Amino acid sequence: QVQLVESGGGLVQAGGSLRLSCAASGRTVSALSMGWFRQAPGEEREFVAATSWTSGNTYYADSVKGRFTISRDNAENTVYLQMNSLKAEDTAVYYCAATESTVFNYRRLSGYGSWGQGTQVTVSS
Numbered sequence: 001q002v003q004l005v006e007s008g009g010g011l012v013q014a015g016g017s018l019r020l021s022c023a024a025s026g027r028t029v030s031a032l033s034m035g036w037f038r039q040a041p042g043e044e045r046e047f048v049a050a051t052s053w054t055s056g057n058t059y060y061a062d063s064v065k066g067r068f069t070i071s072r073d074n075a076e077n078t079v080y081l082q083m084n085s086l087k088a089e090d091t092a093v094y095y096c097a098a099t100e101s102t103v104f105n106y107r108r109l110s111g112y113g114s115w116g117q118g119t120q121v122t123v124s125s
Helices: none
Strands: 003-007 010-013 018-025 033-039 046-051 058-060 068-073 078-083 092-099 119-124
Touching (some): 003 092, 018 092, 033 068, 033 078, 046 068
Parallel strands (some): 010 119
Antiparallel strands (some): 003 018, 018 078, 033 046, 033 092, 046 058, 092 119
8 A cells, every 4th residue: 555645835926836745655656657636626636747657758737738847756755746837726735646557547536546635735826
């Protein structure tokens, strides 16, 4: 069983940056495909970014492409989401997710077996 703990959320002004961290235990991140999702109040949880452990590929939602970067540090067993040029519409609770499966449906909630508790990101305009 993989345990995930997010951190790094907070309040930032529009145009600013934040880096979210997702620390994993129970399994090394080098053998996990990882994703970030977000959920704004009254909205469904949506895909933000993902990285595949089998291919090394990264994937992004169109709304964050060019602004957000997902990366992993195998030594720290942590996955990061660097968020730049933040906008008010990026305000949400951000969740980290992981799967050991080699079939990686990265956009789907059902594609992941483990989830973190979430970290709040608030962008003031």
